[in-house]
Amino acid sequence: MTTVPTPEDGAAPEASGAGAAPAEDPRAGMATATTVPVTPMVEALEVHKSYGRVEVLKGITLKVMPGEVMCLIGPSGSGKSTFLRCINHLEKINAGRLSVDGALVGYRERGDRLHELREREVAGQRTEIGMVFQRFNLFPHMTALENITEAPIRVKREPKDAARAHARELLEKVGLGDRAGAYPNQLSGGQQQRVAIARALAMQPKLMLFDEPTSALDPELVGDVLAVMRQLADDGMTMIVVTHEMGFAREVGDAVVFMDGGVVVESGDPREVLTDPRHERTRSFLSKVL
């Protein structure tokens, strides 16, 4: 399976893209010769997942390096959301290996056996992985500010004042500095999604997962959310983004992975995969969404 060269500096995807070798040669793109081997932020090896008898993921293997933005595309039902949910252990995988920043997700390896982690330990792993949902899932009984401060205060035990100050900064960053006191249903979809991104960022995650963050938005609101995500990518955040926004994938993505029927059909540099796909299934999918 292919991996993609890592831009050491997420702020310069263009430069790294230009210097990148064809996707078959994973290590060729590591321009900096002196670096010690970097631990991948996400590493999936032959990940399988079934619901009852139905196998939804049939051996997913991929790698995301720190600072990289990977866009996951594919038809509905191909298992994109399921894979994303496996990464923060909202779903348990049935076979294969899945690790985040070098640590197995949801398990500990002792000898040759896997031990399930306790609830507290799984929760601890999740604090380092932010997730943004298609339908925002803001807490409707809390204001925008309270949505953002809830987990830092209750989970990380940050002092309230510090958490609030940080939350205000984040709201400012997503362009909603003046809406701190608004309840979610007083906000537009685009504003809600930006609050949801700020809420995830408040935990200072090292990895952000986005599950079709703009699919539930009116077209004119998509741009604001994508702009925030683009800024995040420029700041060097490692991101996995399930999206149908091919423009975003092309411009921001360091790699694009096309999934269909629970397998990775094709992956590589977005400009190559999106403009000149090698597989017929990719081609027919792209012809439908572009």
Added chain:
Amino acid sequence: MSEQVSAQTTSAEGEHRARPETIRAVPVRHPGRWVAAAVIAVLLAMLVHNLATNTRWQGWIINQYLFTSQVLHGLLATLWLTVIAMVIGVFGGVILAVMRLSENPVVSASAWVYIWFFRGTPVLVQLIFWYNVAALFPTISIGVPFGPAFHTWSTTTLVTTFAASILGLGLNEAAYMSEIVRAGILSVDEGQSEAASALGMRRLLIMRRIVLPQAMRVIIPPTGNETISMLKTTSLVSVIASFDLLVSVQRIYNANYKVIPLLVVASIWYLVVTSVLTVGQYYVERHYARGSMRGLPPTPPQKFREFFVRHIGITHAAPVIPERDTGGAGS
């Protein structure tokens, strides 16, 4: 076509134009309401007149007994029973509901059996059971199971009639409340727990901070029902004890045979308490509705003011719906 174009120019340059006059329309008339109000007013007047003049009501007796210490003591006992039984019911109900939704099969099965038993047997039987529990277990001890006891109490001193009443009513209520709470929990979108888990929150924290506060909107109306129903169910304790409101008035009318007036006395008190509870429920509901509507519905005092503004033309009244937020929705 040309009209559309001119409309566009207006909106583009409209900044300099004067804002159109605020609409002051004549409100729709509702003659039916006035007729209904008149009919009801007449009926009320007839009732009051009858109460005042019909000697068979023995209205003076009602006045005389409404505030006697016997009746007031009964009222107090009834209130205490209701409050404590409902507190046990609500807390027990939440615990049972969370247990029933637990992934641990032993835990969820025990909750199921509890609910099955306490809902399936009459409260009256449960009350009598707790009253007679001393016959079954003369002593109660704390200690190692099957081993030595650290301390032993005589059951009759622990389970007084009041305690038996509380146990009977409270444990039974917990079974009913647990189903109400469970329905509330299930009404909350799963995405909520998912988002909270993704933030690293743990199950009990999610339940307490995210799920239950949202479930409250579904839980409160039937809980209000249960409380009002409990107020009257407390009179069942008359089979084992003699301190509640109904027993107090019974004792009085057994002596003087003024049955109807004394039952009216009791009913007046039940109605007063129910009214207070209803008002309380209204404000608790408003509290938990925050964030769920774009604006909260006005309180009755606010509605009252609005009525006067609309119909009588007092215009200096405060705005009816308070603004909670500076910006408009979806600016």
